[in-house]
Amino acid sequence: MGVTALVMAGGKGTRMQIAQEKPLIKVCGKPVIEYVLEALKNAKKIDTIVVAVSSCTPKTAKFLSQFPVKVVETPGVDYVSDMGYTSHALNLGVFLAIAADLPLVTGEVLDAIVSRYECCGKPALTVAVSLETKKKLGMSVEYSFKMNEKDVVPVGINVIDGHRRYGDEWLDQDIYLLDLDELAVNINTVKELQLAEGLLSKRKR
Numbered sequence: 001m002g003v004t005a006l007v008m009a010g011g012k013g014t015r016m017q018i019a020q021e022k023p024l025i026k027v028c029g030k031p032v033i034e035y036v037l038e039a040l041k042n043a044k045k046i047d048t049i050v051v052a053v054s055s056c057t058p059k060t061a062k063f064l065s066q067f068p069v070k071v072v073e074t075p076g077v078d079y080v081s082d083m084g085y086t087s088h089a090l091n092l093g094v095f096l097a098i099a100a101d102l103p104l105v106t107g108e109v110l111d112a113i114v115s116r117y118e119c120c121g122k123p124a125l126t127v128a129v130s131l132e133t134k135k136k137l138g139m140s141v142e143y144s145f146k147m148n149e150k151d152v153v154p155v156g157i158n159v160i161d162g163h164r165r166y167g168d169e170w171l172d173q174d175i176y177l178l179d180l181d182e183l184a185v186n187i188n189t190v191k192e193l194q195l196a197e198g199l200l201s202k203r204k205r
Contacts, residue, residue, distance in 0.1 A: 002047035003114055003159070004092055005040045007069075008083060009033055009100035010054030010076050023060045023100040025187060028200050032187055033060065035103040037067055042107025045114040046096065052086045060100075092162040099156030103196050104182035104203070110157075116176045117159040124173035125159040128152040129184045137184055139192060147175050155183045 009023040023033035033051075040046050049069040053061045054076030064071050072089060074082035083097050096114060098105070117125045131144045131151035144153045152175070187193050 002045060004090075004095040005043075005046045005049045005110075006083065006086060006092070006095050006097045007033065007036055007040070007049065007051040007100050008079055008097060008156075009051050009060050010057050010074050010082055011079065011100075012056045021057045021060050022187070023057060024063060025101075025193065027103045027187070027193065027196050028204075031063065032103045032196075033063075033100040036098060036100055036105060037069065039105045039107050039110055040098070043110040043114070044107070045111045046107075050086065050090065050092075050095075051100075052082050054082065087160070087162040094159065094161050097158045097160065099186060101187040102156060102183070102185070103187065104185050104199060105157075106182060109178070109180065109182060113157060113176065113178070114159060116174070120174035120176075122172050122174045123161040123164040125176055126173055127155050127157040127176050127178055127183065129155055129179050130177065133179050133181065133184045137181060138195060139184060139186070140188055147177060150177075152177055153184075156186060157183070 011022055024031045037049065040049050051064055051069050051071050052074050053071055054074050056076050061071055072086050074085045076082065087095065113127055131141060131153050134141050134153050141153055144151045185196050185199060187196055
């Protein structure tokens with residue numbers, strides 16, 4: 001099953017405390033969103049790529065003109081609202097929503113996530129890593145929840161059937177615990193940027 005990928009790239013990124021738009025923050029010399037786009041391009045189960053931007057990320061929208069992606073400007077209310085806005089505006093069926101700040105994600109991992117969705121039997125899937133893994137890497141955590149007595153943290157990747165969404169409420173979802181460092185690393189602080197650069201350098205070696 002080929003699905004649409006929806007890259008969420010409209011956030012302000014205020015915790016970075018730098019003037020650069022968050023999706024354009026460079027990791028090892030390349031904008032972080034470019035790593036996400038490359039992973040999606042390499043994923044066999046992704047058909048098309050849509051990027052949701054907002055008035056907070058005009059330079060990102062301009063940067064994306066060099067890529068074969070569809071760009072949609074959202075109201076820039078918040079992550080979930082902008083995801084719902086784009087899903088409704090494009091009448092999306094099944095789509096994979098992914099944050100633009102996951103530089104270590106790979107096409108193989110994204111294919112595994114879509115495969116899990118295909119067999120889970122539920123209209124939505126949320127990908128998570130353990131709180132232990134986040135802390136081991138020194139990553140900040142804003143939100144966690146319990147899964148079978150284990151503390152887990154959503155990573156910013158969801159697969160959703162847009163045609164089965166009602167209002168602002170999601171239907172029943174599966175939680176996919178995929179405890180990988182490449183999913184645990186997102187960039188919200190300068191420290192996390194440095195961590196991502198270190199891990200990417202190791203991968204290249």
